[in-house]
Amino acid sequence: MYHTFIRSILLCIATLSVPFAMAEGTVARALFASEVLDREPIDELGDVIKVEYGEIQRVYFFTDLRDMEGGQVTHVWKLDGVIEAEIPFDIGGDRWRVWSSKRLMPGFDGKWSVDIVKDGEVLESRSFDYVDEW
Numbered sequence: 001m002y003h004t005f006i007r008s009i010l011l012c013i014a015t016l017s018v019p020f021a022m023a024e025g026t027v028a029r030a031l032f033a034s035e036v037l038d039r040e041p042i043d044e045l046g047d048v049i050k051v052e053y054g055e056i057q058r059v060y061f062f063t064d065l066r067d068m069e070g071g072q073v074t075h076v077w078k079l080d081g082v083i084e085a086e087i088p089f090d091i092g093g094d095r096w097r098v099w100s101s102k103r104l105m106p107g108f109d110g111k112w113s114v115d116i117v118k119d120g121e122v123l124e125s126r127s128f129d130y131v132d133e134w
Contacts, residue, residue: 025068027116027124028095033060036099051106051132061114061126062099068118069093075100076115079108104130 032049033041041062049059061075068091077085077100087100102112113127 024071024118026066027063028066029062029064030114030116030124030126031062032114032126032128033062033099034058036060036062039097041099045128047127048129048131049104051104051109051130053106057104058101059104059112059128060099060101062097063116063124065091065096065098067094068096071118073098073123074117076117077102078113078115080110081113106132 031041032045033043034045035042035058041060045059049057051057061077063073063075065073071091072088073091074086074088075098076083077087085100085102089096089098091098100114104112109130109132111127112130113125115122116124
């Protein structure tokens with residue numbers, strides 16, 4: 001009886017600790033910005049970005065990663081669900097900030113999204129609408 005009780009407790013502890021052991025790092029921040037300076041975004045763009053005629057707009061996707069040293073993440077940029085670019089990053093420290101960007105022109109309007117992918121799994125996803133009001 002005593003051994004069965006001990007085994008049950010050990011099994012419960014092992015079962016509860018598995019999800020924590022499998023979790024490898026977190027995405028502390030993920031946002032769209034108009035520029036990144038000194039490894040920090042200078043602003044945060046909203047959910048809607050308007051087309052500026054005669055201009056090429058650059059939108060940055062910034063991520064602050066924690067506890068993923070030695071791994072790799074990929075920014076997967078999509079327009080209306082179709083992959084437009086995949087940018088991989090090697091993670092060199094416990095806190096690692098990375099960003100990628102996309103040049104947006106008139107005619108690129110639609111729903112843009114970026115997935116943060118690690119080991120084939122989407123960790124986070126963010127999106128914005130690129131709107132042409134003409």
